[in-house]
Amino acid sequence: MPPSPLPSAGAARRRRGTSQDVVTAVHALGGTCGWSELRRAVPWRHIGPAVAAGLIARSSNRVYSLPATDEARVIAARMTGVVSHRSAALHWGWKVKQTPDLPDVTVPRGRKVRSSVTGLSTTHQRDLAARDITDGWVTSRERTVVDCCLDLPFDEALAVFDSALRGGMRHGSLVAAAGSLGPRHRAKVLAVARVASGRADNPFESVLRAIALAVPDTTWEPQHRIRDNDFFAKVDLACEELQIVLEADSFEFHGRRAALDRDCERYDELVCRNWLVLRFSWEQVMFRPEWVGGVITRAVQLRRSAARGGAAAPGQMTHLPPATGVA
Structure with missing residues (x-):
């Protein structure tokens, strides 16, 4: 018997789910994006069906957007x-x-x-x-x-x-x-x-910078370069004075082991050079800004306390005001 031309209900549900992933990715990428950006977020084989279904639109120069x-x-x-x-x-x-x-x-x-x-x-x-x-x-x-x-x-x-x-x-x-x-x-x-910069990669980083700028007396440089002997890293945001790095962890539906290894090595090297690294997800930045701001505030307080000679002794906890907005 020849196969049925109609997909099963389960197959249809899976196709809708993967196409919806593409829509979610375009939303998270700022509502418009190029092929390479979208390809890093979702498997390429899901992009065509989403376009065919009218869920996203594609221009002649391969820019994708929402209808x-x-x-x-x-x-x-x-x-x-x-x-x-x-x-x-x-x-x-x-x-x-x-x-x-x-x-x-x-x-x-x-x-x-x-x-x-x-x-x-x-x-x-x-x-x-x-x-x-x-x-x-x-x-x-x-x-x-x-x-x-x-x-x-x-x-x-x-x-x-x-x-x-x-x-x-x-x-x-x-x-x-x-x-x-x-x-x-x-x-x-x-x-x-006064604080706008074309060096920010995407709205994710821009919104994280807006949250960080609300912390009094701090300056945050987007796409900051850190060099130390044979080490180099470009980080999403950095406060050079306090040696704090803020990372907007990339929005991706799939990852690779090699990328994870590189990230681990990079963050470990930064910590060993006395940089305090804070990593935030897209969901945290977009939907829990009060919590993100609270964490950054406490990190700034911790650094300033250490600079005044108030750092905790090894093995002791430094007690600071709790962050707000924790789910």
Whole structure:
């Protein structure tokens, strides 16, 4: 008897599960990513079926994104508005902390949104100049960054600003775009601009840096290089003064033994050189920021206590205030 052309229920469930892994990976990679990034996160054989099923979209230059980035333009047209904020960032190929559940659309201030389109978008009201709109339907690159700094939480704005710099935008042009704003709004943009860096690899690292920057009197350098005789390491974040390293452990669905061996050797060498290494997962950074911030705060306190001569004797525990937000 020839095999049935229809897959079994179990096979269908497995196919949906693997395709959903691809969707989850694109979300975690900032809502848009290249082939090499996605390939490191999921097996290549799962990517094609996810595209064929319409779960993710692929452009001509092999950039993968979520279908919602295309739907934003349709909804903006229905609202006689423009695609903006995170949706515009995704259009420009930039990564975001979280892909919005609803597209971001900006309409003129004071306009009443029709009931037929209510609930289809996250609606922002702002009067935009002609130079702020590209091709009649999406905010310009500069305006997109400015709007994200004005209206999104600091960590989300930093993720977009970092990605824009990584994508080739000039820091000076983005700062200049805030020049026409009032003092309060300009200060919000500059607060993000002061710490933005194109060296951050992805939103995961940007959000971790935003959490770390909340610890008073600390400076964190992204993609910091550590050299010591025959040893070299590039770490995600480092506070040189306190010799603390923060690592955003890569989002992957599969790992290799060789990679684990390299990581172990690297971290052991850093510890032997008196670096305190803290490793955080994507889920911890994105969903438990209070706990992550508490751990970093305690590590900073520990280093500063040691610098003042208050280090614990061998075999003794140093008691510091507990972190908050521990699940």
